[in-house]
Structure formats: C-alpha cells, structure tokens
Amino acid sequence: MNTSPRTPRRNVHALRQLVAHSILAWLSGRNTHAGSLGYAEPAAAPAWTPTSPARVPRDQSAAPETDEHRSRSFTLADAIDVQERLTARDHELIGLLARHRVLTTQHIANLLFADDREASKRLRVLTELGILERFHHGRSPGHGRGQLPWHYTLGPLGAMITAASTETAIPTASDTRARAQRLAHSGGLDHLLGVNDFFARLARTARTSSGCALSAWRDSRAAALMCGNHARPDGYGQWRERGRGTEFFLEYDDATNALAVTLSKLRGYRYLAHIGRGLPVLFVFTDPARRHAFGQGLANRPELAAGLLVATAATGDIHEHGPAAPIWRTGTDTTPQPLIALAPAPTANPAAPIESTSRSPRPTSEEL
Template structure:
C-alpha cells in the first residue's frame, strides 16, 4: 500500500558539475577548457567529429593505457560538455557507453581551425541522433575494425601502424558519385628507407545484407578503378566463416564477369578467425583470403594485413607511400576549410600530464 508520494523533483538528481549547454558555449567556459584540454583530448574530439560515435571500449583501445584512466578522463570531458553520451538498449546485459562530440568540444574544434561552429556542419541534436539511427550497429562495427588496428599499433613494437583512417562520410565526398565504401585505410610496416604500405576500401558486413547485394558492389568499385586508374583492394569483413563462404561465392561470380578483374583486388576475412587469446586481436592478423586464391576450388593461404599486397603481383603501392601526415590522398588538404576538416591522424599524440585537469591520464 502506498502511503506517501515521492515528489518528482527528488528523482532529478543530476551529475554534479555538469555545465548547461549555454554555459558550455560561453567565453568563460572556453577559457577554462584552454587550460585543461590536452593534445590527446583535442585529438579525441577530432576523431569523434570524423567518425560520429565511439564506445568507451573503442576510446580505451585508441588512446588510453587502461579502462580506469579512460573512464576518468572521459568523465571529465563529459562534465565539461566536450563530449556527450548515450547507452543503447540491449536485450541481455548492458551496452557500453557511446560517445559523440559535445557542444563545447565542437567549439574547441572549430576554434582550432579558425572556423565557426556552424562551419563544421555540427549540431548537437544531429550528433545525438546517431543513438536512434538504424545504422548505429554498423557504424560501431566499422569503428571497432579500425580502433582495434590503432590498439595493435600502440601495443606492438613491430613497426606496424595504421597510417590513414577515413570515415564513410569522407569517402562519400571523394568517391560518392561511383561508390561509398564503409571506410578507407592504410597499414604501414617497416621504418626508415624500408617502408611498405597497403591501402584498402572496407566493406563491413553485419550479416543482415543480401549476399547478392554484397557481390554487386564490385561493379561499382570497377567503375571507380577505371575512373581513377588506381587498383585499390576491397576488403570484405564478415561476422563468421560460414557467412564468408557464402559471400565468396557471390563475390566470385561478379568478379569473374568484370571487364578487368585485376583492377579490383578482393580479399575476405571473418571475425571468428581472430585469436581470442591475443591481448589485442585485430584484422592485422593472418585472416585475409584473397578471392583469387579460391580459383579451381583450391583455397590458398590466409595473409596478414602487412603482406596482403603480395597476393596481387603487380599491384602498385599507394600514392605518397611513406608519408607521415596521416592523409590518404594528396587532394585532401591539410588546411581546414568550411565543412572540410583534414582527417585526424589515426594514432593519438603522446599523453602528457596536465595539472589543471582532474584525474590521472
């Protein structure tokens, strides 16, 4: 039996120190952030602007040594409204917290490039709308693919590095009249005068799309190769080896019918091939099976990402190989312009202590 009524205002406990949207855009708040945001914080803001949403686990993989340090720092950024967050519904268990660029973070990012916030194309409501977007799981999956490569870069000393990571939106601006990849990347190995790079377009499959539709995308990549004169590998990432087998059949049928199949190198891999005992499993492992290796029913060896170009003799190295600017194409200028920021370097700057910031990071 209910004997008393709980007043509504007592249920509205807010997080102490959380700034209002108006305060976050004030001159005073921006001045405060100038003394507290580190180079790594600003890098993270640029990454969120480029790739729309990252989970707490992806942020940890990309930039932090531990979950504790990641949680402490992200909490500060959240309280300062540099980032915003949401937690999607999940049938079993709890989904990780998802983070997007916040209003104060957008103001910092715009100011760094000499722009107004509106020139970023940023609106807080649009940034948060990804929470209800039907492609949220797909976007998170693509970002997981690349952040796992960043984690491998950070935690190995084998001279491997993710040199370039472009978002779907950036790919659409460059290639959208012909095809829209889920992402573009470059993997670099070696150092000094001996440097190798492999570039690729990513097609990330969640298992819900028709395999026939997956195969038909190759015709669009063939038109892109013909238009640019550049043969760029297409990597198809699938959830299971069973799904991969079906996809390879669909891809092989379309690939064989292309006017110039060699202009569209294709390789597939499945997530369940990753070593679960590895501290940092990633698509850099030997999980890639080139489509040409399945000719005449003979399955060839699986390649790691660094050696994948060896599967296609005569494949030209990426233009501008060995650069350190973090850009995938010379045409994507490093100088910002309205609605066109340069792509952030996939590798975060080295962490530096900031006495004005709360928490250790």
C-alpha cells in the same frame, strides 16, 4: 531623441562568432601537436589490460540511456575557459570524434590510452566539463547482452571547439545535444560502430607492436570523395608493418542489405582499378555464413571482381586475433593472409581525389 545608429543584432551576433572563432582556434592550435591520434607508434607502448564495461539493468538495453549532465547550459565563454584544462590527448580525441562521430570507451582506450580504466576516468571528466556527450546503446558489436559500454560523441563545448578549428558556424548547446540524440537512436549506429571498432583495433595493434603504424584512417565521407563517388567505402586506411606498407578500402557488412547489393558494390571498385586507382577491398562480415555466401557468389561470377584484390574476414576472427593477423582470405586461396600481404597495385595512387561524375555507380551503403 537619440539618433545614433544602432548595430543590427545579426551583425553583433556575427561579430561575436568571429571573435569566438579566433580565440578558440588559437587556443586549440596551441594545445595540439601532430603525429599522434593513435596512428604513429609510440616510443614505449604500454601493456593493454581490458576490463569489463559497466553493467546496467537488462531492461534498459532496448533504448539509449541519456547522461545526467545534459541539463547543464554552456556558452562560448565556457568553451574559451575550458581550454586551459585540456591536454593534447584531449584535443586528439575531439578531432577523432569530429571525424568519426561516435566511439565507445574501449575504442578510445585502444586509440589513446593504456587501458579502458584509465580512459574511463578521463572521459568522465571530459563529459562533466561538457566536452563530450555519452549514451548507452544495447547492441554494440563485440559486447555481450547486458554489457552496455558508454558511447561518446562531441558535447556542446567539444562541438564549439571543433567549429572554431574548422571555421564553421558555432552550434548551440541544444543543437549539439539534439544531434547526439539522433545519433543514439539512429538505425545506422551499429554499422558505424562496427567500422570504428575495426580501425580502433588496428590502432591498438600498432600501439602494442614494434614497427607497426596505422598511418591513415578516413571515414566513409572522405573515402567516397577519394573515389570520386565511383565507390562508397565505409573507410580507407594505410597500414605499415616492419618497413612494408599497404592501403585499403573497407566494406563492413552486417547483413542489413541483400547479398546482391553487397556484390554490386564491386562495380565501382572495378572502375577505379580500370583507371589505375585500384586498392585492396576488405570485406568484413559479422555473419560467417554470409561471408561464405559472398565467396561463393564471387566463385560463380568471377567477373564481378575482375582486376581486384578482394579479401574477406569475419568479425569473430578480428576480435580474437586482430585485424592485422593472417585472417584474410582472397578468392579461392584457402591460406589466410596477414593484412600487410594485401599490397595494392603499383599504379595505385589514391591520395588525390578522382573527378566525380553524376553517372558513376553509387552502391548502397549504411549511412546515418
């Protein structure tokens, strides 16, 4: 009778996870480098020539379309083997999707490629490798009806590589695909795409304009932590232009909440200004009429924005001129200002997190 002790199965699984973490983390670190992600100005920015997204039959626009590669299975061994085929830019893209969850072909082209055709070629390869998952969504901001661009999120191998680099549990391929399906059908997807579209356009401006840089882009979770949950921004950014710099919080309004809810979000920002952490708050509106109503609300109740620099813009102007252009209106000022002119107060220092309190106001925000 064999009396030798047996290693419990869960311990074997934990050991495999540890080994996989070590190998994947080492390989990921070897293939990445700092100072890119579309945030730093390149030595020579290529011209941008956008092309039209692929068209699909109109009757498919009501629901996401799954990708043909979903039936493949992937293992930790695949995640290790695929590392040799990944470039530094591929790792940058994995990091972007880990933080911001979903990006369209054009978003990714704006952030990392010369144009969307070059991006599409590489994204197709990464999808076939299992690094990415993709789906169609019929209501993407900035695209007409019947034009359904691919939307990309992390695939099984991309999620494994991310887990190794962040020292979290490595997900199974089925878990990753289920997460992608939930994202594709989420009611908050349009809102998330709108936020990411704003920052991707700003990154493109930085890559194609001398002396400009999007030096920071944080998602809603990271931005809320910066605010100690006193406010719940949809994003935070740092913008530099020809030796000048500004920081801002972003609120993306797609008219899914009552206008009173949108106005109530200013309460948390007033508190941040009161403690010396105030920054410009940018409100982006998909509906110009709602933007006008928001301005009227502030004019009727100026105490709502007391001590704040609140600027508004419409998505139509952003798509036509870019987020950094003179499209921002503040208060009753009828002269649009460029983004760089919206400088924060000298005492603002949002880099360090603010202590959170359970009694702090938590305005309603769009979340997935």
